[in-house]
Amino acid sequence: MKIYDALIIGAGQAGVPLAKKLAQSGRKTLLIEKRILGGTCVNDGCTPTKTLIASGRIAYLTRHSKEWGVNKDSISIDMPFIKRRKDSIILGSRQGLEEGVEDTKGLDLLYGEAVFTDFKTVSVQGRDGQSQEIKAEYIFINTGATPVIPEIEGLSSIHYFTSTSILDLEQVPEHLLIVGAGYIALEFAQLYRRLGSKVTILEKSNAFLAKEDEDVADELRKILEEEGIQIELNAEISQVKPSGEGKILATLKIDNQSNEIACSHLLLASGRKPQSGSLSLDKTGVNMDEKGHIEVNDRLETNVSGIYALGDVKGGPAFTHVSYNDYVIVSKNLLNNTKLTTQERLIPYCIFTDPQLGRVGLSEKQAREKGYDIKVAKLPMEHVARARETGETRGFMKAVVDEKTKQILGAAIIGVDGGEIVSVLQVAMMGKLTYEQIRDGVFAHPTFSESLNNLFMSLD
Known part of the structure; x- marks a missing residue:
């Protein structure tokens, strides 16, 4: 068994800087990542989506250039190029993280999946298939969240997309049907509409952006609909099945009226769930809520002294800047003896x-x-x-x-x-x-x- 002063599970926007900071303070530190450095933000979220959205904006402005006195008769979309540009920016960000970790003395990086086997003890199966047990006085969990896959009859019979897998598309969908109307859904909806897709959004509630003021939600909805995005409220999808020529036929209820929509691509964007289920947290006594979020106090410590949770896995607003601020709170409290808390922090x-x-x-x-x-x-x-x-x-x-x-x-x-x-x-x-x-x-x-x-x- 290997012994470390600090163990970080997950190399997201809190995990990487925390691992470096702890190692730089003289603590023997191990960072475990089951996939790639950077977490959702760099690889599946902020970096790729905002890069794609930039291409969508250029397409929109070019189509509307006459409004600025610039005449352009037609445009074409080079989706493989757009994807390559996105991939190159992701790679640059990821390489920067890798170099930072490699250059930090006292910091070890292990690729593999961590599972608790005992109190403050984890087993990690590496990519080579070999397992090793690791124990640490301080453990920090930054495993993030993953897309929710809703229960829809026939889903296994078709090819569908999540907010992660759609990033690899190399063609513009003819008709993109989106389940969900949250922030992720709206960004993808406008992106692909601007690239040339027909887009339909299905929202199961009777309110659009229910957490916002009504005038704010109405204004944003009006803007999106003016661009040709169809938004259906009180809409639930009950069944999907393959249709001819690679199409998907979706059975819906809209305002309790049965309906069918044929689409070329289906995006499931109805929420995310914490990646905590495979950790076996019961083995170390850490409490979770009914949704699987790790419960923490206002200093981000779990009910087990010395074990902390940061970022999306703990619940609360799922934003990169929240995850990074979690790192700031934990690192300063542990290393500088401050008393920072999550209470009253202003989150934009x-x-x-x-x-x-x-x-x-x-x-x-x-x-x-x-x-x-x-x-x-x-x-x-x-x-x-x-x-x-x-x-x-x-x-x-x-x-x-x-x-x-x-x-x-x-x-x-x-x-x-x-x-x-x-x-x-x-x-x-x-x-x-x-x-x-x-x-x-x-x-x-x-x-x-x-x-x-x-x-x-x-x-x-």
Whole structure:
């Protein structure tokens, strides 16, 4: 049996920097990864999808170039080239991680799948088929999440895609049917619509983006539908089966009415689940919730002292920046004797549709539910000078402020670089600036952020 000071299971956005930091502090550290370094973000999530989305945006702008006085009669989509570009960017990111791990003294890397066999003891079957047992005083679990495969009759009889496998497509789908209407689904929907696919989204609930304010959800839905994406609410898929010429026939219920849709490709994007089931956590006494998320306290420690969970496997908002901040909290608490917690941390997010939806803090709905006396500022993008100049006037800016303290409680920006604009308000919230200070602040002209002046002037 090998003994380490620290053992990290999973080389995602928390696992890699944590492993390096612990090793650099003088701790004998082992990083175990069953697949490839970088986790979902680098290999199956942020890096590949945003790279593909960039190609989709270029296709959209080229088709609409006449609106800017640039005439282009036709375009063609080179999907194999788009895929190669995506793959090369992934490879560059992954190689950077590999070099960083290899160059870190005191850090060992083992490829294989880890399973707990006893208290703070794991068995790892390596790629060579050999197994070894490893024990460590501190264990950090960063195994992430994986796509949920819903129970649909006939699914085994067809070829379907998940958000991971669709990244390897080398042709543009004729008709892409998407099960689910979350952030991942919407990004893929707009991407393939812009590349030339017919796209249909099926959402089983009666609300679109139910966690957002109704006006925010309605605006984003309108934008997507204007681009030709069909969005069906109250829609459930009950059966799929092969149809002629490689097609798929899906049996649906939409508003309790039976229907059938023939499509060329089916994407299952109805959620993700934690990769915890194969760890045998019961052998070391770690508690999980009913969905398989590892339960942690506000310092990310499990019920077993010395065992921590970071990133998507612990539940909560499943964002790369959350995973990385988990690393910051754990590393600083252990190595610098700080007392950081997850309580009250301000977590922004961005849906990378075009225009983007950037969000931070409380929505209007949430603020009212919490009993705040609020004022709501709203500014259509068509009233933003920079938006008019660039011809990007879809969407709006919205902010919720506390009427008593005048501090910003939250914001939603639907617009080009909405995620960047909302970051300005996030920094203001972190610094506890009032909306009046933003209203009267000096921003470079003409920028999108400059119109935050006008946004908060609407409250006067």
